Amino acid sequence: MAAPLFDRVALIGVGLIGSSLCHAMRRGKLAGHIAATARSAATRAKAAELGLVDSMHDEPGAAVEGADLVIVCAPVGAYAGIGAAMSGRLKRGAIVSDVGSVKQAVIRDLGPAMPDGVHLVPGHPVAGTEHSGPEAGFAELFDGRWCILTPPPGTDADAVERVVEFWRRCGSQVEIMEPGHHDIVLAITSHLPHLIAYTIVGTATDLEDSTQKEVVKFSAGGFRDFTRIAASDPVMWRDVFLNNREAVLEILGRFTEDLTALQRAIRWGEGEKLEEWFTRTRAIRRGIIDAKQA
Amino acid sequence: MAAPLFDRVALIGVGLIGSSLCHAMRRGKLAGHIAATARSAATRAKAAELGLVDSMHDEPGAAVEGADLVIVCAPVGAYAGIGAAMSGRLKRGAIVSDVGSVKQAVIRDLGPAMPDGVHLVPGHPVAGTEHSGPEAGFAELFDGRWCILTPPPGTDADAVERVVEFWRRCGSQVEIMEPGHHDIVLAITSHLPHLIAYTIVGTATDLEDSTQKEVVKFSAGGFRDFTRIAASDPVMWRDVFLNNREAVLEILGRFTEDLTALQRAIRWGEGEKLEEWFTRTRAIRRGIIDAKQA
Numbered sequence: 001m002a003a004p005l006f007d008r009v010a011l012i013g014v015g016l017i018g019s020s021l022c023h024a025m026r027r028g029k030l031a032g033h034i035a036a037t038a039r040s041a042a043t044r045a046k047a048a049e050l051g052l053v054d055s056m057h058d059e060p061g062a063a064v065e066g067a068d069l070v071i072v073c074a075p076v077g078a079y080a081g082i083g084a085a086m087s088g089r090l091k092r093g094a095i096v097s098d099v100g101s102v103k104q105a106v107i108r109d110l111g112p113a114m115p116d117g118v119h120l121v122p123g124h125p126v127a128g129t130e131h132s133g134p135e136a137g138f139a140e141l142f143d144g145r146w147c148i149l150t151p152p153p154g155t156d157a158d159a160v161e162r163v164v165e166f167w168r169r170c171g172s173q174v175e176i177m178e179p180g181h182h183d184i185v186l187a188i189t190s191h192l193p194h195l196i197a198y199t200i201v202g203t204a205t206d207l208e209d210s211t212q213k214e215v216v217k218f219s220a221g222g223f224r225d226f227t228r229i230a231a232s233d234p235v236m237w238r239d240v241f242l243n244n245r246e247a248v249l250e251i252l253g254r255f256t257e258d259l260t261a262l263q264r265a266i267r268w269g270e271g272e273k274l275e276e277w278f279t280r281t282r283a284i285r286r287g288i289i290d291a292k293q294a
Numbered sequence: 295m296a297a298p299l300f301d302r303v304a305l306i307g308v309g310l311i312g313s314s315l316c317h318a319m320r321r322g323k324l325a326g327h328i329a330a331t332a333r334s335a336a337t338r339a340k341a342a343e344l345g346l347v348d349s350m351h352d353e354p355g356a357a358v359e360g361a362d363l364v365i366v367c368a369p370v371g372a373y374a375g376i377g378a379a380m381s382g383r384l385k386r387g388a389i390v391s392d393v394g395s396v397k398q399a400v401i402r403d404l405g406p407a408m409p410d411g412v413h414l415v416p417g418h419p420v421a422g423t424e425h426s427g428p429e430a431g432f433a434e435l436f437d438g439r440w441c442i443l444t445p446p447p448g449t450d451a452d453a454v455e456r457v458v459e460f461w462r463r464c465g466s467q468v469e470i471m472e473p474g475h476h477d478i479v480l481a482i483t484s485h486l487p488h489l490i491a492y493t494i495v496g497t498a499t500d501l502e503d504s505t506q507k508e509v510v511k512f513s514a515g516g517f518r519d520f521t522r523i524a525a526s527d528p529v530m531w532r533d534v535f536l537n538n539r540e541a542v543l544e545i546l547g548r549f550t551e552d553l554t555a556l557q558r559a560i561r562w563g564e565g566e567k568l569e570e571w572f573t574r575t576r577a578i579r580r581g582i583i584d585a586k587q588a
Contacts (some may be wrong), residue, residue, distance in 0.1 A: 014347075076567075101515075126512045130579070145514055172321075175511075185508045188498055190515030194491055195560075197516070199553045201575040203545070204482055206552075215478045216581040217469075220439055221420045221484030222491070224582050225519050231579040234572035239473050241568055243562045251497070252557055256550075258500075259493045263546055266535045274535055278528035281495040285424070285525040287510040 004032045004117040005166055010067035011036040011080050012060050014047040015233070016128060017099045017203065018073035019137025022052040027139045037063035038134075039074070047134040062084040067091060069166070071123075072098035077239035083113030085094055092117040095159045099125055101186060101236075103150040103179040105243035111152065119159035124148045125172060126190070143171035144292065150179040184287040187247035192255060194237055195248065197229035298326045299460060304361035305330040306376055308341040309527070310422065311393045312367035313431025315464070316346040321433045322463040331357040332367070332428075341428040354379040361385060363460070365417075366392035370399055371533035377407030386411040389453045393419055395530075396479060397444040397473040399537035405446065413453035418442045418476065419466060420484070430492050437465035438586065444473040481541035486549060488531055489542065491523035511544040 009031040011018045018036070025031045036053040037060055038044045048056045057063040058231055061186055064070045064086045079100070090096065096118060100106045106122045114120050127145040129136065147167040151160050164174045177185075204215050204223070215223065265273040288294050303325040305312045312330070319325045330347040331354055332338045342350045351357040358380045359365045366376055381522070384390065390412060394400050400416045408414050421439040424429065441461040445454050458468045471479075498509045498517070509517065535542055559567040582588050 023566070061363050067417045120537070126515045128515070146512055148512070185505060185512060186515060188494075188505075189509050189512045189517040193516035193520055195556060196494060196553070198572050198575055199556055199579055200486060200490060200549055201484075202571055203549045203552045205574055205578060206548070207482070211479060211482075212578075216578065217583050217587065218420045218440055218442070218479060218483045219582050219585075219587050221422070221480060222487035222523055223483040224587060226487055226490075226525060227575070227579040227582055228588075229516055229519060230572075230575040232572075234569050234576075237572050238565050238569040239335060242563055242565055245560055245563070248560060249557065252553075254500070255494055255497045259490070259546075259550070262489060262493055263543065266539055266542060269536055269539070271532050271536055275532040276526050277496050278492050278524075278526075278531050280499055281492055281521070281524040282528075284495055284499060284506075284510065285521040287523055288513050291510050291513075291516060293511065293513050294522075 002029070005030045005162070005169065006068040007032040008067045009034050010064045010070045011053070011073055012063060012070065012086070013073035014038050014043060014052060014134045015073060016132050016136040017125065018071075019047065019134040020049075020139065020141040021071065021073065021137075021170070023137055023139035024142055027108045028169040032170055035063050035067060039078070041160060050134055052137070061089040064094070065089050065091070067094055070094060070096045072096070072100070072110070075236045075239040076100040076102055076109070076243050077107060077235075079109040079256060082264045084108045087113040087115060090115055090118045095119045095121055095163060097123045097163055098235050099123060101190060101240045102244040103182045107150070107152055107179055119156045120152065121155060121160055121163045122179070123163060123167065124150070124186070125167070127194055130228045132233040140171065142167070146175055147172040148177050148182055150177055150182050152179070153256075163172070173253055183244050183247045184251075187244060187251045190249050191240055192251050193243060194229055194232060195241065195252070197226040198225050198237070198254075201230040271272055296323070299324045299456070299463065300362040301326040302361045303328055304358045304364045305367055306348070306357060306364065306380070307367035308332050308337060308428045309367060310344060310397050310426055310430040311419065312365075313341065313344075313346055313428040313486045314365065314433065314435040315431075316366065317431055317433035318436055318464040324460060324463055326387055327360060329357050333372070337428055344428055346428060346431070352464070355383040358388070359383050359385070359449050361388055363456075364388060364390045366390070366394070366404070369530045369533040370394040370396055370403075371529075373400060373403040377404045381407040381409060384409055384412045389413045389415055389457060391415045391417045391457055393417060395484060395534045396538040397476045399471055401444070401446055413450045414446065415449060416444045416473070417457060417461065418480070419461070422526070424522045426527040434465070436461070439466055440469055442471050442476055443464040444471055444476050446473070471491060477538050477541045481538060481545045485534055485538060485542050486545050488523055489535065489546070490549075491520040492531070494520050495524040
């Protein structure tokens with residue numbers, strides 16, 4: 001039997017992404033041993049009960065000991081603390097990666113905690129569902145989806161290549177990107193859609209009770225798709241917005257300008273302008289279908 | 295064999311909804327004869343080729359002749375013209391219904407064209423896909439979904455009951471609602487979500503070409519759900535916004551206030567406010583799942 005890609009992998013966090021990685025690593029025989037930790041005792045107990053890991057630890061320092069690959073799968077607001085907790089326990093030659101939805105802040109918060117001879121290769125699998133927690137994971141989550149890696153300049157090429165291989169064997173296609181560029185692209189493809197979905201569902205929540213019941217009843221007209229997106233993990237998303245502030249505010253500014261223009265067209269009955277706008281948006285949908293990301 | 299519910303049904307328009315009605319009527323044996331028309335010759339030819347109807351006519355007047363039930367399945371901006379074209383040809387005792395996404399404007403535009411003894415029972419099946427045209431229809435589109443009927447005060451009760459029965463046999467649950475209330479509820483559950491989706495996809499369309507390619511590539515992070523909604527028929531949606539202006543502008547005002555509040559929370563790093571907002575939106579999702587509309 002071929003040797004696993006890594007002898008020992010440590011996961012810091014076993015929510016949707018962490019638990020899916022457990023399943024994908026088992027499927028691909030990628031880890032000789034999966035160690036993990038989680039912030040809450042309930043999550044640690046649940047993950048152990050589900051048999052997701054080979055060893056469960058009380059805190060990051062213990063989990064990363066002896067690990068060849070460490071993957072941080074926690075809300076990005078927790079990274080600075082996690083970095084401090086594991087810093088002195090990392091093995092020389094270890095690779096530290098993550099799955100956070102923002103990348104400049106990850107390098108800012110984890111970078112200083114990396115000892116000499118430890119390689120930081122931040123990553124972001126562009127995949128997910130609206131479910132959270134260790135029960136939510138499944139091996140196929142990453143199949144056919146993109147994983148973006150954002151190694152800082154000068155990162156060891158072999159370490160990057162091993163992380164690329166890891167994600168390929170998890171089913172993903174891999175792209176290397178500059179961290180700042182990642183944060184801009186994801187601000188529009190992921191962060192703004194989530195912010196908008198959270199907003200509109202919140203707007204509905206403020207309607208009087210009787211109307212709100214009808215909103216639920218007749219949600220099939222478009223609203224329910226927004227509620228699915230707006231059911232994502234609140235803490236994870238709080239941290240995304242706090243840690244990608246500039247890019248989100250920039251793209252939100254553009255969005256608001258466009259929405260105001262359409263609002264004006266509705267108020268003044270400018271049908272041609274509306275139709276023209278609604279027609280050109282179809283091209284992007286075709287592109288997504290062609291790219292097999294639909 | 296039991297007699298069909300209506301001897302002769304005429305459809306004005308055979309796009310996604312009209313063609314789905316053809317399939318659902320066949321499945322439920324609801325019509326002795328399905329007559330239809332469509333604005334474009336290409337659509338008429340396609341619908342005939344697909345065998346959707348028993349007779350295809352060049353214009354609404356010819357299609358409705360002798361029909362017991364007429365269902366207008368066209369963009370709501372075309373209703374006034376359709377009303378004028380069929381008015382003198384409607385059979386006494388006929389029921390005229392429709393599937394438009396706004397209801398006050400439908401009564402305004404079709405009402406005056408109804409001769410004495412013809413019953414107007416406007417309807418709105420809250421169901422759809424992002425696909426358009428006669429090829430897009432399927433019999434199951436209405437199964438388990440709501441159909442809202444908005445008969446004006448004083449409408450013949452038997453006529454209403456027959457339309458209720460028609461939609462039940464198409465697989466739907468039926469709700470009777472006041473037209474103005476319908477337009478407010480749908481403004482939030484359907485019209486605003488579509489406007490927002492069209493806006494955000496348009497915002498992405500304006501990005502420089504290289505970034506736009508990446509937006510397509512990494513759309514699985516939330517954006518692709520918006521592109522699906524924003525691929526809906528442009529003319530139909532133009533007409534919805536032009537004909538439900540007040541309700542859409544009112545709910546859009548609330549949405550913009552809420553979005554501005556969240557924008558401010560992001561700018562000033564108010565994490566608690568964000569987390570609180572993102573948490574309470576989960577309750578509505580649970581309501582939709584419980585109501586089996588997810």
